[in-house]
Amino acid sequence: MSLLAVAGQVAHYAVGLSFNPLAILGLVPVFAAGLMFMRYVSVDPETHPININKVRPEYDFIVIGGGSAGAVVASRLSEVENWTVLLLEAGGDENEVSDIPTLSGYMQMSQFDWMYQTTPPTESAYCLAMIGDRCNWPRGKVLGGSSVLNAMIYVRGNRHDYDQWAAQGNPGWSYDEVLPYFMKSEDNRNPYLAKTAYHSTGGYLTVQESPWRTPLSIAFLQAGKEMGYQIRDCNGEMQTGFMLSQGTIRRGSRCSTAKAFLRPVRNRPNLHIAMYSQVTKVMIDKKTKMAYGVKFMRYGRPHFVKATKEVVLSAGAIGSPHILMLSGVGPKEDLDQFKIPVISNLKVGHNLQDHIGLGGLTFVVDEPVTFTKTRYQTMQVALEYILRERGPMTSLGGVEGLAFVNTKYAPESGTWPDIQFHFAPSSINSDPDQVRKITGLRDSIYNTVYKPLKNSETWTILPLLLRPRSSGWIKLRSKDPNVYPDIIPNYFTHKEDILTLTEGIRIALNVSASKAFQRFGSRPHKIPFPACREYEFDTDEYWECSLRHFTFTIYHPTSTCKMGPPSDPDSVVDPRLRVYGVGKLRVVDASIMPNIVSGNTNAPTIMIGEKASDMIKEDWGFRVMR
Structure with missing residues (x-):
């Protein structure tokens, strides 16, 4: 050729x-x-999964959604040779471009993305710098789900997160009980990490640090040490501290859950994958309250397939509640509005949680050490990636460092930090057109606040609120499956969220003020948003105004199908992830989290898929790992 x-x-x-x-x-x-x-x-020794032409009339298990959890569940259930498994995915397959780590942002607002947006706020002000006061919420519409769109950051969360889940009446979900499932997936390629008690090798999911980074990444670690934090593996014994980013990459390329869990098993005769299959309804017998099949659209034609054992819903924190409500499982008052017969009256779509922070927090330096489009989109850089699997194109979406820090509002133990930093040696000006497209930032605001930095060397920290007190809803807008639901995150309805983030921003300013960054002449960019000009820089009022304008999420929605005991009126699924009031139906994805984890949600969602797969096997009489 x-x-x-x-x-x-x-x-x-x-x-x-x-x-x-x-x-x-x-x-x-x-x-x-x-x-x-x-x-x-x-x-790449593993070719793409096979997209079957014809779906059989029935399977033992139907898994809805081939994302961070669904790909895991389909892979693990098909390990039982006499079980037949169908995986339905609304999108298509990932490709060579999505494999390049540094281009992760370009996957958003593409065919791989559902392209959700939040509903304009009516109570608490947020997303005010965005077009229409709407924040974009990218979600993966592709085999591999959001693990194809994300920045590949591998973070497990905090020990206290999972111990809290167990304390709320969810046996089996304590940290000591979920850690083996993190390790089951993992194939850690960093020797100094793989040898510890908190990591493992040999799993499907490759985890390692990027082989390339800028000099500012070392300054970031040194700044943390100056500020009294340890440089450590934040996925290890203790989370609080600074670290180089660990990511889901393999040989310099993205390791999505499709690549990790589906490609190696592509030839299993009992696993069928049907892409471009958008589920419209889970079929539930009104008399027996048992799920028995799924309706979906494929290539413009309606289909029905029967499940003889279970339907597993892994469509994500937006998709899963949406499908449940369309199927008659959800709040009665909402379903009645659309004349959907209620099969189980549950608080589906409630308890929506997300990590939120300040976008566009920019710092300027005097030396050419940052990640700029013109410097790194060159033939030499491309060939280094193509031929050696190294270089700037292996950067994890530009995020070179992470930190977990304690504000004065964090628990006194210091072991459950309340702010996470994502450090990137670039800023909104690294590729302004694409960043504005992803964020939806108004042109007038970009031109006023960020365009003056066009030729500057800049870097950024995204301070992220780890355990928000504010929560929201996913609500139906129509009984038509093609009409997206309302996404109402309700950011900043609790003043404590603003106060905690403001303290986190000030810790970020201390990073810039450290000796490690002062050697590069680092200083904050101080041009305010037009609506915030009346406030003095670094006052509480200034930061609150900024947060309500450049409200920034890195797309971690969770908790809309809450796991809990029968005594919890807000629960949608039990601790074995079975939907209350409906037989043969489970939810397995980030929506089951009772409370959002303290960190990026991709690795915890994969863990949920691993643990749920063993639960399903146990419930059908198979012995699993212990």
């Missing part, structure tokens, strides 16, 4: 994306794209 033909193959696999991959990469010569494709097919 000629290089020109190979380049055509690359373009073919990227058809439907809202960008030209060759233009994005800045790889003007066609042969560079050809080399990328040749590397992809020759080095």
